[in-house]
Amino acid sequence: MWSRLLAAVALFCLVGAQSSAAQQPLDRPTLLRQLCGEAPEVLAGAQSTAELAATAGEADLDWMQAVLFALVDRRLSCGDDAVTLRLPAGTIVNASTLAPATESASGRTPILNLRSRGVVEPILAALNLLVGKDANVKLEALRAVEKKPQPTLLAIVERALKIERDPQVKGAIQSATETLALRSPDPEKQKIAIRRLSEEPSTRSLTLLLNLRSEPAYNANAGYKAALDGAISSIERWLAFSNVLATIYNGMSLASILFMAAVGLAIIFGLMGVINLAQGELLMIGAYVTFLVQEAFRAVLPGLLDWYLIAAIPIVFTVTATIGMALESSLIRHFYSRPLMSLLATWAVSLFLVNLVRVTFGTQNLQFVVPFYLKGGITVVGDFIITWNRLFAIGFALLTLGGTYYILRRTTLGLNMRAVTLNRTMAGCIGIKTRQIDRLAFALGSGLAGLAGLALCPIYNVNPQMGTLFIIDSFMIVVLGGVGTLVGTLVAAIGVGQINVLIEPAYGAVAAKVIVLLMIILFLQWRPEGLFAVKGRRK
Amino acid sequence: MGTPAIVVSGLTVQFGSFRALDGLSLAVEYGQIHALIGPNGAGKTTLLDAISGITRSSGGSISLNGLTELTRCNEVDIALSGIRRKFQKPSVFEALSVRDNIALGIPSARQAGLVGQSAIDQRIEATLDVIGLAEQSARLAGELAHGQKQWLEIGIVLASDPKVLMLDEPVAGLTDEETERTGVLLRKLKHPARAIILVEHDMDFVEQVADRVTVLHEGKTLFEGSMKNARLDPGVIDVYLGR
Numbered sequence: 001m002w003s004r005l006l007a008a009v010a011l012f013c014l015v016g017a018q019s020s021a022a023q024q025p026l027d028r029p030t031l032l033r034q035l036c037g038e039a040p041e042v043l044a045g046a047q048s049t050a051e052l053a054a055t056a057g058e059a060d061l062d063w064m065q066a067v068l069f070a071l072v073d074r075r076l077s078c079g080d081d082a083v084t085l086r087l088p089a090g091t092i093v094n095a096s097t098l099a100p101a102t103e104s105a106s107g108r109t110p111i112l113n114l115r116s117r118g119v120v121e122p123i124l125a126a127l128n129l130l131v132g133k134d135a136n137v138k139l140e141a142l143r144a145v146e147k148k149p150q151p152t153l154l155a156i157v158e159r160a161l162k163i164e165r166d167p168q169v170k171g172a173i174q175s176a177t178e179t180l181a182l183r184s185p186d187p188e189k190q191k192i193a194i195r196r197l198s199e200e201p202s203t204r205s206l207t208l209l210l211n212l213r214s215e216p217a218y219n220a221n222a223g224y225k226a227a228l229d230g231a232i233s234s235i236e237r238w239l240a241f242s243n244v245l246a247t248i249y250n251g252m253s254l255a256s257i258l259f260m261a262a263v264g265l266a267i268i269f270g271l272m273g274v275i276n277l278a279q280g281e282l283l284m285i286g287a288y289v290t291f292l293v294q295e296a297f298r299a300v301l302p303g304l305l306d307w308y309l310i311a312a313i314p315i316v317f318t319v320t321a322t323i324g325m326a327l328e329s330s331l332i333r334h335f336y337s338r339p340l341m342s343l344l345a346t347w348a349v350s351l352f353l354v355n356l357v358r359v360t361f362g363t364q365n366l367q368f369v370v371p372f373y374l375k376g377g378i379t380v381v382g383d384f385i386i387t388w389n390r391l392f393a394i395g396f397a398l399l400t401l402g403g404t405y406y407i408l409r410r411t412t413l414g415l416n417m418r419a420v421t422l423n424r425t426m427a428g429c430i431g432i433k434t435r436q437i438d439r440l441a442f443a444l445g446s447g448l449a450g451l452a453g454l455a456l457c458p459i460y461n462v463n464p465q466m467g468t469l470f471i472i473d474s475f476m477i478v479v480l481g482g483v484g485t486l487v488g489t490l491v492a493a494i495g496v497g498q499i500n501v502l503i504e505p506a507y508g509a510v511a512a513k514v515i516v517l518l519m520i521i522l523f524l525q526w527r528p529e530g531l532f533a534v535k536g537r538r539k
Numbered sequence: 540m541g542t543p544a545i546v547v548s549g550l551t552v553q554f555g556s557f558r559a560l561d562g563l564s565l566a567v568e569y570g571q572i573h574a575l576i577g578p579n580g581a582g583k584t585t586l587l588d589a590i591s592g593i594t595r596s597s598g599g600s601i602s603l604n605g606l607t608e609l610t611r612c613n614e615v616d617i618a619l620s621g622i623r624r625k626f627q628k629p630s631v632f633e634a635l636s637v638r639d640n641i642a643l644g645i646p647s648a649r650q651a652g653l654v655g656q657s658a659i660d661q662r663i664e665a666t667l668d669v670i671g672l673a674e675q676s677a678r679l680a681g682e683l684a685h686g687q688k689q690w691l692e693i694g695i696v697l698a699s700d701p702k703v704l705m706l707d708e709p710v711a712g713l714t715d716e717e718t719e720r721t722g723v724l725l726r727k728l729k730h731p732a733r734a735i736i737l738v739e740h741d742m743d744f745v746e747q748v749a750d751r752v753t754v755l756h757e758g759k760t761l762f763e764g765s766m767k768n769a770r771l772d773p774g775v776i777d778v779y780l781g782r
Contacts, residue, residue, distance in 0.1 A: 415635070415639055415642065415643060416643070418632070418634065418635060419632050419635065419643045422632040422633060422634055422635070423630050423632060425593060425614075425626075425630070426626060426630035426631075426632070426695075427632075427643070428593075428613075428614040428615055428618065429591050429593070429614055429618055429623070429624050429626075430618055430623060430643060430644050430695060430696065430699070431615055431618035431619045431699065432615070432643065433615050434615065435615070
């Protein structure tokens with residue numbers, strides 16, 4: 001009778017393209033009986049499925065996957081006469097032949113307890129890996145396999161590795177085999193896996209190896225112990241190195257934003273001596289204009305939504321520069337000879353802008369679409385990942401630096417601006433239109449603040465209060481760097497950014513601010529003119 | 540003699556209750572070096588400030604070529620109308636190169652009658668040659684010696700080929716040799732279409748270069764004429780030159 005059934009199954013499985021004639025025939029009813037039994041039997045059945053899967057034919061693999069899937073999903077029904085399962089589509093089929101059938105009256109759905117589930121699910125995942133067609137399905141399966149590594153799955157995963165073609169999936173399978181090989185009862189396999197892991201240092205590999213220390217083999221086998229300890233300390237060294245790199249990288253990205261926020265301020269403060277407390281709000285407006293551009297793209301050009309960040313660059317600059325220019329000609333120019341008044345006036349403007357945005361947009365953080373070109377990053381070494389969003393900020397700051405340098409050093413406007421900074425009276429007396437230069441400088445400074453707001457959209461929170469966070473740091477940087485020097489602003493921004501990132505993990509963000517502030521106060525006691533004073537400025 | 544370059548009439552500048560200039564009248568002719576001398580506080584620098592628009596007058600008028608009323612213009616418009624002024628304290632742009640300093644002296648190429656970048660470059664080179672700083676053109680102005688800064692500032696105001704050139708103590712703090720060179724430079728700058736106003740305390744230098752001298756005292760004209768006659772005038776000897 002069984003042989004006839006098998007023949008039917010074989011016929012049924014011809015749809016599956018390849019014949020399984022060469023393989024050992026699978027004892028499906030026995031397996032099903034085990035899976036329908038008590039917990040220990042279920043476990044034994046699942047385990048034998050896992051062992052058989054390494055060599056089973058494609059048809060059997062499909063069957064195993066279908067049955068285990070049904071078991072986990074509670075679609076299996078164990079009757080006294082026949083075992084049936086309900087396919088995900090809803091059809092009831094015979095669990096052994098997968099031919100249409102009706103559910104037995106005495107059908108009982110076996111329920112997996114937690115422990116069995118922990119064993120069966122990774123096995124099902126491993127089967128998914130073998131029978132799955134889609135890369136995402138396979139990657140999902142690998143995650144499940146690695147979550148609870150079972151040495152018995154090693155053979156299945158190794159089989160999947162042999163037939164896999166997609167390089168990304170292959171890489172993932174490779175790392176899964178290492179995870180499983182670590183648990184392998186074969187010490188040689190374990191040693192190879194340990195060596196492999198130590199060549200790819202990451203927190204993941206460190207955790208995997210550290211877990212092995214608690215196993216009995218660690219103390220029993222001296223050679224194994226030495227190999228494991230060596231690998232762990234090697235990974236730890238690499239991780240320490242990669243953490244340093246990651247800290248520097250994060251510091252650089254913070255420094256980039258700070259530089260962009262501060263460079264506009266440096267121009268305005270250096271040129272006109274105006275302490276513009278609204279600078280942080282111009283930065284905030286830059287971020288909000290970016291948001292509006294994104295929404296406009298979503299409404300009008302949804303297909304090009306990913307490019308809103310690039311398209312926003314000229315728009316943000318123009319809008320914030322215009323606001324800055326309007327601010328200068330309506331308000332600030334009346335207070336040039338009264339620094340305290342200009343400070344209060346710009347503070348009022350800052351409060352006005354914050355509340356205007358609060359009323360219009362609300363106080364919640366804005367949601368930004370992360371464009372595909374800013375998602376993810378590349379792993380360089382260990383845990384050091386060059387993330388594209390931070391690289392964008394750094395690159396953007398470099399471009400800003402280059403552009404500002406070009407304007408200040410290579411154009412007539414820049415020459416005139418520097419002349420007005422150095423000696424306003426003399427500049428006026430040789431016919432430089434100081435009023436016009438003031439207005440343009442204010443526009444440039446405001447535009448740069450807007451661009452800083454744009455650059456931080458993919459990294460930091462955007463809300464009406466964000467400007468306040470940056471204004472303090474920006475002023476510290478301008479004063480620290482020395483008023484009116486681009487290089488000073490750059491060096492000070494990098495310094496403040498790095499020190500902030502360095503101190504933050506150990507003592508917290510508030511303490512980092514306080515420590516940086518104290519350091520700057522002490523530094524300015526020693527060098528009141530800042531890092532890079534303009535030559536001959538002080539007389 | 541044609542229209543005077545600058546005509547000052549009844550000019551009064553008041554700081555609080557102090558009258559720095561008190562109904563001063565003065566005419567400066569083209570083609571001449573007109574020196575203003577007098578004791579400290581006589582109002583020499585105040586007069587330059589008033590002409591260049593840095594200080595507002597409280598009465599009287601200043602006209603350029605008998606046409607433009609300068610007391611109503613701001614300093615930029617005055618500068619662009621062809622009046623340039625060198626300050627008493629060397630006011631070069633110290634963080635900029637010598638060349639950039641000179642370039643700043645030509646804020647509007649069209650106004651200076653120059654077309655194209657090459658014409659501007661030529662003017663810059665020519666100016667550097669005249670003031671003798673051609674070899675220092677790449678250096679920062681702040682690195683120059685005091686005398687060179689004085690010349691550089693003359694170069695800045697000269698670059699736009701001004702109609703009226705006002706020099707406030709161009710030889711203060713210079714060595715004898717530098718003073719000598721400056722004198723030669725000043726005589727070179729004399730031009731029929733240019734009036735030069737010189738404020739200076741060095742009487743020998745004034746005698747060497749000035750065509751005409753006005754002695755100021757307490758905001759009023761005390762004497763006007765040649766330096767030789769000024770030295771003989773009893774009033775001038777009394778308040779300024781000493782016996």
